[in-house]
Ligand code: SF4
């Protein structure tokens with residue numbers, strides 16, 4: 001009996017699908033322009049786009065270049081444009097895509113393309129550094145005591161603590177595509193996380209930085225960032241809260 | 252980083268060995284944004300259109316200071332069916348820009364504005380159509396009916 005149970009979910013019983021991926025490739029040493037290339041892979045409904053990329057790299061074309069690390073939606077390495085929308089390859093299930101048509105995969109937009117699905121993230125991290133994304137607290141606490149915070153105070157910035165810096169939001173923003181100087185949603189999200197933290201004392205500096213012409217006022221509320229965020233962060237709402245804090249002059 | 256091994260692999264394996272290379276365009280796909288993005292695209296287009304109208308409008312109105320005859324001649328030249336259609340387009344552009352402008356203000360200033368942005372977008376579209384349904388027939392009657 002136990003053997004019968006163990007045998008039940010044999011691999012044959014699970015239906016697999018033939019999926020076509022069309023990937024935008026670019027090798028700076030060979031190509032003058034990016035080009036589209038298609039691959040056929042055998043996939044299960046529960047596989048993810050990242051698994052398809054692995055199958056291609058391991059079995060078909062080892063030159064396919066992409067970034068990934070955790071493969072579980074926490075390191076933020078594999079944001080890419082899947083069927084025209086920014087997604088994490090490791091969080092996009094095959095069953096959630098229409099596989100009767102090919103799946104288009106390309107690098108995120110607005111950052112310099114380096115190779116295949118890899119872009120230069122430096123400009124992205126530069127704007128992050130500019131907003132000083134760390135706790136600024138110079139006042140002394142009573143010896144042996146901690147900086148306490150109420151549940152309500154913590155809740156104010158809870159949403160923006162979840163960011164994994166994948167750049168899906170920033171590279172989905174039409175303003176950022178045309179104006180690379182714009183801080184971009186991700187930097188504002190990470191500024192929000194400290195601006196609204198009751199223990200932090202650097203809000204004034206950050207609000208001042210984001211009051212720049214390339215700061216929050218560049219936001220045109222297209223909501224692409226909120227749609228793209230794999231962590232479900234209400235990015236546009238966070239930007240709006242920072243806008244209002246700037247107008248109030250305090251968080 | 253283009254490392255050595257990847258390079259070597261690319262050389263030994265014919266790149267693009269799959270024959271079906273229908274897609275030649277090197278450009279990326281169009282970003283598939285949703286209501287928010289399209290509302291912004293329309294806002295931009297109508298905004299730029301209104302800007303050019305205002306530019307021409309200020310120029311022709313300033314003719315009045317030069318000579319009323321010249322002004323009358325220019326304004327008279329506007330009374331053609333093509334300009335009539337253009338006027339309909341102008342009302343459509345201003346209508347959308349105004350309605351969506353209110354939506355953008357609400358998104359930024361109403362506490363739950365960001366939550367209801369999609370609903371507000373469709374409301375804008377409905378109100379816009381109602382506006383045009385009221386305006387277009389009457390206006391076109393004036394233009395073509397004489
Ligand atoms: S806010 Fe969301 S989309 Fe943007 S970088 Fe953070 S996790 Fe990625």
Ligand code: FES
Nearest residue numbers: 071073075076090
């Ligand atoms: S590989 Fe880490 S987030 Fe996808």
